[in-house]
Amino acid sequence: MSNSILNSDFANQLENMIKDFVQEKLEFIMREEIKNFLQVEQEHVQNSRNGYYHRTLDTKYGKIEALTVPRDRNGDFQTQLFEPYQRQDGWLEQAIIKMYQSGMSTREIGKFIERILGSTYSPTTIVYY
Template sequence: MSSSIPNSDFANQLENMIREFVKEKLELIMKEEIKNFLEVEQKEIHNSRNGYYTRSLDTKYGKIDQLHVPRDRNGDFQTQLFEPYQRCDGWLEEAIIKMYQSGMSTREIGQFIERILGSSYSPTTISNITDATIEDIRKWQQLPLNKRYSVLYLDGLYIKVRRDTYAKEVIYIVLGVNEDGYREILGFYVGGQESALGWQEILQDLYQRGVKEVLLGVFDGLNGLEEAFKSVYPKADVQRCVVHKVRNTLNKVRKKDQIEVAEDLKLIYRATTKEAAIQAFHEFEKK
């Protein structure tokens, strides 16, 4: 399922939602991992589940707290998820996101699972875990979307992808704010360099999945993106993302003044009324 949390500051919420998504999927894989460890790997040994313990995990999107790691009564089970993660910082969360993106084949997902869990398990266990993961991926990708969203946020994050060599590719991330004010990740898409054409294809995919009406699109100033958005949702308003506006502003500020300027800008874009925002802007202008 896609995550949903109350509407608040977009910059933090983007990373928060990705962390929650990765946490949820890691826990799902570990549940399947211990299930097959007990039923396949140790089927001749008297053993059973014994709840879980919690640990934290640092990721490129911030720290995951309260990650539930299952355990067994004999103390024999050790999840294999964290070994590849410790060898290659940031690889695990990127692997999760890539598995849940649109367009990844069953064979590729199987290869990802095998790479994540290594050679510690039998082919039967790897196959069972792969099947359970694929089922969850299909459910997530086919989850019915709302017909109408108040806001669609579009943002691109870059990750390193190994093909013949290592290269950076963009993760297109679409966040929707529904009419009740809750945000949910509508989809991950990975590929190439960020472009207006890439975004247009993603928006067309969302339209085909049921997102027929959008009131407001929020994104950065990528060349051609507004036209691409309007080609799919011609009645929607568009707005430059505040986060990108602030970043562009701070690029023109001396290093020693950036923190103070960023704090003063918050008084403008976090104002509760238009009048208060205008007043805060005039104070900012004078300072």
Template sequence: MFQINRDVLAVQLQNEVAKFIQESMELIMREELQNFLRVEHPDEENSRDGYCQRELQTRYGKIEDLNVPRDREGAFHTALFEPYSRLENWLDEAVISMYTGGMSTRDIAQFIEKMYGTKYSPTTITNITNVVLEDVHA
């Protein structure tokens, strides 16, 4: 009888989900840019200017070659993630949740590295929590 290797199947599934997420994000960003140029700024002499590739860590896995559309003026920014960000906001939210749950910044950094392959220093963890806590107090 044929036995399926669960680890191989899990990796294949994760790759397919990441591919689907990448394709969906790229479609959304193309539509965002089209709306930006035609609806929000129709009178400006701006146009598409190809793509830049970037890496983005998502809750579904790492997307290594995400095509982010750009405009000639450099005025367009997608709403999907912050400019120059390499991580979705979910990871910052997870860090806050772990920190408020009592985990140390060193433990959080080690957890993230083991789970996602993304290295956060304890100082970065502290900076993330401080920014969010300042917003909460404000």
């Protein structure tokens, strides 16, 4: 077995460990947020937890496929980690702006992001960032 295959396997394992760690910490923060929300911010309101929903979130550490986000019965809870319907954590917008400012074309940026995230980004989509 060649060194490059071993290095590639190690890199993939390390990447997965980092993504799992980030997911675990984000979910922990959100559990604490909803706990605080229900016990402190809405202590006099009839409200309780109502399970979870799953969200895909693109982070600079990779794509987290099934981030578990808590919800409440009244639908009032909103995590401070990201906005409703947000799918990226902000790093992508900053990277696109920097690449564009450095002289990359929108087509080149789209191809680069597609290689990183695996999803298609058209030049028109890049312009809206």
